[in-house]
Amino acid sequence: MYTDRNRSRPGRRPVPRGRYQPRRPLPPLPGELYEPQEPDETGAPPPDLRRRRRWKTVRRVVYVLAGLFFVVPAIAFVVTYFSVDVPSPEKVAQSQGQAVTYLYADGTEMGKDVPAGGNRQILSPTQIPDVVKKAVIATEDASFETNSGFDVSGILRAAYNQVTGGSGGGSTISQQYIKVSSGDDAPTLTRKWVELAKSFKMNQTYEKADIITAYLNIIYFGRGAYGVQAAAQAYFGKDAAQLTFSESALLAGLIQQPGRSENPTVARDRWSTALDRMQRNGYLTAADRRAAKFPTPVPLVDSRQGNTVNPFIKKQVKAELAAAGIPEEKYYAGGFQVFTTIDSKAQDAAEQAVAQGMAGQTDDRILDALVAVDPRSGGVLAYYGGAPIVKGPNGEDQAGRDWADEAHNPGSSMKPFDLTAFLKDGRGLNAVFDGRSPRTFPDVPLPVRNAGTTSSCSETCTVAEAMQRSTNTVFYDMVLNVTKPSGVAEAAQEAGIRTKDNGGRSVLFTGDNNISIGGGQTAVTPADMAAAYASFASGGVQRGRHFVQKVTNAQGETAYEADTRATDAFADNDRGKSKQIAGNVTAALAPVIPFSRLTCPSGHECAGKTGTQQHTPGADEPASAANTNSQTWMVGYTPSVSAAVWVGGDGDKALRGPAGQPLTPSLVAGPVWQRFMQLYLAGKPGERFDRVQAITSPQDDQFQLQLQQEQQQQQFQEQQQQQQQDFTFGRGGNQDQQQQQPNRGRDRRDGRGPGRGNGNDTGQANFGP
Structure with missing residues (x-):
């Protein structure tokens, strides 16, 4: 035991508090056992004293913590227990x-x-x-x-x-x-x-x-x-x-x-x-x-009395709110008012256009969907996913499937994303590819063919003409050798296409070159296509597709409000570059409308792309079934509305029109899109797309210059040959030769010959001055 060195002794002054001065040990008091401990050389207290002081501090901290973590919570819990009530189920x-x-x-x-x-x-x-x-x-x-x-x-x-x-x-x-x-x-x-x-x-x-x-x-x-x-x-x-x-x-x-x-x-x-x-x-x-066997629930048929909301729109709204933190169990418990983005005029126009377009179709396997999106906000203006209630095999009512939210092969309506990836790489609409058909490619087992009689192009086909004609061989070559499938998938995703469908399955495969022509395992929903093309209509600005503006509760307080912030779709933090890319895509898509025998609403510039997915005949089908289609599309836009129309079947089915003709975009999807645009935009002010500078590359410009020189040389040689023939046969010349000469001139002027490459291919003349 160590004695207290501060006790009073005759003739000694007490040591001031807080200081320690080493000195000789004092003799023990009567009855005290004492074992002297000398201070160390530094003058610090002996180890025994230091240990006692440390443990004393530790004990105090433990007591305080015990009070904080056990005593205080226990008291608080008791107070809370007596101050709360448990509501009854009836309440x-x-x-x-x-x-x-x-x-x-x-x-x-x-x-x-x-x-x-x-x-x-x-x-x-x-x-x-x-x-x-x-x-x-x-x-x-x-x-x-x-x-x-x-x-x-x-x-x-x-x-x-x-x-x-x-x-x-x-x-x-x-x-x-x-x-x-x-x-x-x-x-x-x-x-x-x-x-x-x-x-x-x-x-x-x-x-x-x-x-x-x-x-x-x-x-x-x-x-x-x-x-x-x-x-x-x-x-x-x-x-x-x-x-x-x-x-x-x-x-x-x-x-x-x-x-x-x-x-x-x-x-x-x-x-x-x-x-x-x-x-x-x-x-x-x-x-x-x-x-145990899985108990199959009865079909979900939304026929509750007083329930007047389109079930497909309601499904989309509930999914959007659930993602925002308002799940179903809270959705019905708040007395909510949901302010949607649906425009009543647009919704009526969509349903009327579909009804008119499907009138007379005798194949009940033909299904349809239409979605319209506002490019300026990302809000869904109209949503038609098909019949909400259909008849089952025994005549009973069953819930219909929402075809606007199911993924289908997009066909050539995927090509604008090929072009987007190409433009992002710095290439332009005047780039030239071989547009002949069929074409073979290294490590591709089957030749690639162009569809129909008007889609093939020349050996020197520009990208602008290939888009207008929907030339498969050009876009397959472009993706295989320039952008790669991953570039197309990235461009589609940037525009607003989801990479997975509602079942979690991948729909944009970065290793499948069939993505270039919208085939293979590539699949998209009409809702996504309308939103993605809206990114072109808005000048390269992407806004998330949504159905809800805001939600208020029973007290009128805002429980949720949509985030409509814009991002640059095709160039990170570069609004000008993204707008230039989108504008060039629009320049390429504008001529597709008249080429597809469609018209824009009066006073409104428009652009778009059709798409088809060819049917693959089964073993029990005739060979003629190979000339039919299973999916058709028309996706197009003006500056104020982007709309996607899908008409097809559930899976790969050979679909035909009322006269037995193959189902094509010009039969239903195109006219439905055109009618919707006319109905919705009737009476609205006219609108034009913003003009942008054409994207070009030195290699494409050099090739175009070389091509022009070759054309001039060919024209000079033809003129020399014509003069020689006139000299040989007289002023009348050879009559057969005279008839052939104008045909070659027309071949260059209408774009089928090698003379194509300038003028409208710059990406601006398509819109007029």
Whole structure:
């Protein structure tokens, strides 16, 4: 034991506080055991004293931390526990299942979306079969029977997943009930703290049977169904009391992802997971698990009374809001007003144009879709995906498929993205390729051919003429040897084409040169094509395609507002370059309209491209089926609207018109596009595209100069030959030779001969002065 050196001694002054002065050890006091410890050479306190001081500090810190982390939270938890209430299922139900009002872009009402089971029945514990409860407990909260409202191991597991990027949450059934009942799922500590207190109080106040019943009466299952009774009716057309274990497993699996309930792959995966967990928890035998068969839900037919919103538009809106943080379970619980981008005049024009274009078609396998986008905002002006309700094989009503949001082979309507990639590489519309047909390419097993009788071009075909004629051999050569398929895929993606379809499958393959002519595995949706061509119409500015301007809640507060910020589509942070590229694409597409025997609306400049996908005959089809098409397109735009029309079949089918003729863009898709543009733009001020400078390259300019010199030399030789013939045969000359001479001149003037390469190919003369 070390004595206190500051104690008073006769004749000694006390050492000032905070200082230490080494000196000789004092003799021990009576009864004191003392083992002298000398200070070290630096004059610091002995080690024993230093250790005691450190441990004293550590103990104080531990006591403070213990108070902060245990005592204070415990007191706060008790205070929170007594200050919160757990709402009843009946009260929660009053805030759920509210109709959502849809408005057109001008603020007029489009219709209402009324949820299924809005006036649902609140079931008692005895009205819900045990198999439903067990399926939900196994899937959502395996520790439900033993936890106190929250599961510490689940919370730790969720925290670990947050850090490591894993999946899986830590919320119990009680916590989920509290979250749904409050309508608050903000990722804040305060909200989570109150949720834990309410969950604990709920388990101290109610029996487990009452808690699981309350949960099953309010939870959202998809299809607009809140509560298990509404879900049983929506998915299986029966009461909850009649659900089988397999049906119960499907409903339990959908709780985590109700917004994807119509995706067959997701639904089957969630069903299988629920069955596995039921077996793991002892609710299902191995034999029953092996014998389980997937329960096919009844078709989703949106025929609820008062539900007047187009189901395809509603589907797109709900998906957009879910991505913005308003999932289905909150969508029907906020009394929302959805201000859409849909223009009522454009929507009416789309439906009228399709009806007129399809009139007289006798092949019921021919399907159609039309989407129009505003290039200035990215908002969808019109959306027609086909018939929302169709007849099933037994005459029953079934939900139609949204063909505007399904991917199809684009055919030649993909070629503008070939050109975009080519222009990004610094090449121009006056570049020359061999446009003859057929052509063979190294390592390509089959020759590439041009379609029809007007698409072939000369050996020195400019890119501008190739686009007008839709010359396959030119664009295949361009992509194979200049831009590469990856360049085309990148340009399409920059314009607004998604790289994967709704099922997660890739649709833009960077290693497939068939992307150049829109064949092979390349597939795009009409909605994406309308948005992508809008990037050309806007002068190289890309704005995300969207259906919603904003959403307000029952209190009139803005719950969501669309982000319409613009990006430079084809040149990062270079608006001028991106505009020049888009303008050159427009210059190439403008002559396609009259070449395709279409016209622009009066007073409006327009540009566009047709596309077809040829049918591949099966073994049981005649050889003539090879001359038919399975998909046709017309995609075009003015400065204020971009519209894509698709007319085709479900898969590769040989489609024909009413007279037995092959289905082509000029038969339906082209006229539908033209009629829509005329109807929508009628009475609107005329508009012109901005003029831009043509993109050229030294190598293309040099080749054009050489080509002109060769043409001049050829003309000189022909003149010399003509003079010699006149001298030989007299002034009348050879009559046959005189008849041949003008034909060669016309060959150069109309672009089929080698004289093509200047004039309109600069990319500006197509629009006039």
